[in-house]
Amino acid sequence: MTSAAPVIAIDDLSTRLGGVWIHRHLNLEIAAGEMVALVGGSGSGKTTLLRQMIGLLTPTQGTIRLFGEPLFGGGVARERALRQRFGVLFQQGALFSALNVFDNIAFPLRELRCFDATTIRDLVMLKLEMVELLPQHALLLPAELSGGMVKRVALARSLALEPELLLLDEPTAGLDPDRSAGFVRLIRRLGDELGLTVLLVTHDVATLAALTTKVAVLAEQHILAYGMLDTVRQFDHPFVRKFFYPLS
Amino acid sequence: MLHAHYSETRGASGQIELLLTGRWTLRALAERGAADAAWQDRLRELGRRDAVNWNCLDIEALDSVGALLLWRCWGRKLPELLLMRPEHLHIFERIAAADGEPAAVVLPRSPFEGLIVLGAGVLAVIRQLRDFVALLGLLALDLLHLLRHPIDLPGREISANIYKSGVRAMPVTALVGLLIGIALSYLSSLQLRQFGADMFIVNLLGLSIIRELGPVLVAVLVAGRSGSAMTAQLGVMRVTEEIDALATMGVSSSLRLVLPKVVALAVVTPLLVLWATALALLGGMLAAELQLGIGIGYFLETLPKAVPVVNLWIGLVKGVVFGLAIALIACHFGLRVKPNTESLSANTTAAVVTAITVVIFIDAVFAVALRGVGVPKL
Numbered sequence: 001m002t003s004a005a006p007v008i009a010i011d012d013l014s015t016r017l018g019g020v021w022i023h024r025h026l027n028l029e030i031a032a033g034e035m036v037a038l039v040g041g042s043g044s045g046k047t048t049l050l051r052q053m054i055g056l057l058t059p060t061q062g063t064i065r066l067f068g069e070p071l072f073g074g075g076v077a078r079e080r081a082l083r084q085r086f087g088v089l090f091q092q093g094a095l096f097s098a099l100n101v102f103d104n105i106a107f108p109l110r111e112l113r114c115f116d117a118t119t120i121r122d123l124v125m126l127k128l129e130m131v132e133l134l135p136q137h138a139l140l141l142p143a144e145l146s147g148g149m150v151k152r153v154a155l156a157r158s159l160a161l162e163p164e165l166l167l168l169d170e171p172t173a174g175l176d177p178d179r180s181a182g183f184v185r186l187i188r189r190l191g192d193e194l195g196l197t198v199l200l201v202t203h204d205v206a207t208l209a210a211l212t213t214k215v216a217v218l219a220e221q222h223i224l225a226y227g228m229l230d231t232v233r234q235f236d237h238p239f240v241r242k243f244f245y246p247l248s
Numbered sequence: 249m250l251h252a253h254y255s256e257t258r259g260a261s262g263q264i265e266l267l268l269t270g271r272w273t274l275r276a277l278a279e280r281g282a283a284d285a286a287w288q289d290r291l292r293e294l295g296r297r298d299a300v301n302w303n304c305l306d307i308e309a310l311d312s313v314g315a316l317l318l319w320r321c322w323g324r325k326l327p328e329l330l331l332m333r334p335e336h337l338h339i340f341e342r343i344a345a346a347d348g349e350p351a352a353v354v355l356p357r358s359p360f361e362g363l364i365v366l367g368a369g370v371l372a373v374i375r376q377l378r379d380f381v382a383l384l385g386l387l388a389l390d391l392l393h394l395l396r397h398p399i400d401l402p403g404r405e406i407s408a409n410i411y412k413s414g415v416r417a418m419p420v421t422a423l424v425g426l427l428i429g430i431a432l433s434y435l436s437s438l439q440l441r442q443f444g445a446d447m448f449i450v451n452l453l454g455l456s457i458i459r460e461l462g463p464v465l466v467a468v469l470v471a472g473r474s475g476s477a478m479t480a481q482l483g484v485m486r487v488t489e490e491i492d493a494l495a496t497m498g499v500s501s502s503l504r505l506v507l508p509k510v511v512a513l514a515v516v517t518p519l520l521v522l523w524a525t526a527l528a529l530l531g532g533m534l535a536a537e538l539q540l541g542i543g544i545g546y547f548l549e550t551l552p553k554a555v556p557v558v559n560l561w562i563g564l565v566k567g568v569v570f571g572l573a574i575a576l577i578a579c580h581f582g583l584r585v586k587p588n589t590e591s592l593s594a595n596t597t598a599a600v601v602t603a604i605t606v607v608i609f610i611d612a613v614f615a616v617a618l619r620g621v622g623v624p625k626l
């Protein structure tokens with residue numbers, strides 16, 4: 001299990017959408033246990049890259065391997081088993097609006113069809129506790145939640161299947177600085193506790209400093225710089241300078 | 249990959265030494281599956297005993313599913329004799345923290361259940377009617393406002409709606425009209441020929457299509473096609489808070505969203521009625537020509553004499569009323585959508601079903617009220 005294969009390996013990936021190259025010859029490797037932030041300008045293709053990693057989009061060229069395995073092929077069962085090894089937090093939360101908080105978190109567990117109702121209830125309550133929500137929040141509908149709570153419920157749902165890899169798209173977008181810091185701390189704590197590999201897309205420097213072990217800069221259609229925050233900060237490129245030192 | 253596993257050894261003092269190994273994780277346990285009930289039963293039985301030494305130091309991986317399994321075997325507390333790594337123990341601290349009575353979901357049953365359900369239903373209907381009247385009132389206010397400020401007339405929206413629900417509906421209404429005309433003509437001509445009453449095909453087709461079938465057919469198509477689209481559009485705008493955004497910009501949602509739809513359908517439905525009626529008559533004529541040998545020339549010449557022109561007016565007025573009803577009902581349900589997908593689908597369904605029912609109800613009222621008008625006496 002603890003093989004040497006990187007959790008995410010992107011090899012020479014190119015993407016063409018709407019007649020425009022979004023990525024060209026992009027390479028990225030993330031090892032187990034790392035917390036990597038993917039930063040880049042708006043429209044630089046961060047969400048697109050994330051969607052390719054989780055198999056919602058196929059790259060035009062190049063390959064993506066998760067846990068050393070290709071995303072596609074090998075039958076439905078293998079693909080599903082692979083998908084259960086990662087959790088995704090979508091930019092807008094993507095909670096099922098017709099289901100309450102409890103059923104949203106219980107949904108992936110019920111899909112497994114191997115737990116009884118009591119186990120599912122205990123697991124959901126545990127997940128709620130993990131993301132610092134109260135048991136009485138379980139009966140609320142997504143429309144009745146605040147922005148920060150939506151993110152927490154979505155995080156709980158993405159953790160429901162005990163993933164090894166967590167992918168987050170702009171987890172702090174739309175939250176005030178205070179909530180955003182709290183949510184980042186939560187991700188950091190859960191990541192450490194559960195031994196997760198985390199990849200998050202962000203444009204918030206504060207999040208970066210608090211959360212990540214490594215930073216990958218996506219600009220000019222490929223990964224411009226990848227390394228520890230302090231190293232990347234020194235990288236001499238107009239985008240990097242503007243990103244980290246916007247006022248200078 | 250090693251699955252969750254345990255082995256029992258009996259110690260010197262008669263104690264059971266239990267060694268847990270492998271992966272106690274969701275995936276490993278799910279693969280073990282429910283098939284392995286005996287395995288879990290034995291674990292549960294051991295959990296109930298006191299003199300068991302749980303050695304969990306060799307567990308390779310433990311997640312909350314595995315921990316929860318053990319927790320429940322132990323009767324929701326840690327056993328007295330337990331060896332465990334601190335990072336695993338931490339999971340149990342979390343479980344203990346989350347372990348409380350879950351929020352009650354079950355409502356107490358009342359002896360007056362049936363009465364309560366009935367009452368709730370009646371109240372819901374009353375609320376619906378009240379909201380509908382409120383919508384009509386809003387539209388009336390909008391019209392007054394428009395009289396005083398004609399510049400606010402949402403012309404672009406009206407025109408867009410006329411195009412969407414009128415022009416784009418022409419192919420389908422034409423096809424359906426033509427086919428119904430053909431079918432009706434074929435079936436009636438078979439009967440009429442038996443009585444030697446061939447010539448009455450003109451009266452029969454003319455009256456039924458112009459007065460009855462044309463308007464109702466078009467209304468059903470418009471309700472299914474444009475009514476559902478209107479409900480869904482308003483519903484999604486509610487879900488995405490676009491209607492609230494409009495309100496904050498000082499734009500009246502009834503004026504900008506509802507009124508154009510109502511006006512458009514009131515204009516477009518009678519026109520579609522005319523169009524579908526014409527094509528149904530064309531279909532009927534062709535079929536009569538083929539089946540009975542009644543020439544198109546004869547058909548067209550006899551039609552005005554057999555069917556008084558007032559029937560056409562009745563058909564067109566019905567079209568206007570049906571269009572108004574469909575648009576109002578569609579908007580009413582669209583504005584009731586709550587911000588979730590379930591409510592969106594329920595309201596869209598309700599809008600179409602209600603619209604068609606109301607259309608047929610209105611049609612029956614017309615039939616009774618106008619029973620002496622436009623029917624030629626022989």
Ligand SMILES: Nc1ncnc2c1ncn2[C@@H]1O[C@H](COP(=O)(O)OP(=O)(O)O)[C@@H](O)[C@H]1O
Pocket residue numbers: 017018022040041042043044045046047048049
């Ligand atoms: N389905 C699509 N068709 C065409 N262009 C797309 C599509 N999806 C995204 N794009 C374009 O790809 C670029 C990258 O988008 P995205 O990955 O969402 O950026 P980011 O998340 O970094 O802000 C944008 O310029 C966007 O317009």
Ligand SMILES: [Mg+2]
Pocket residue numbers: 046047091
């Ligand atoms: Mg994005």
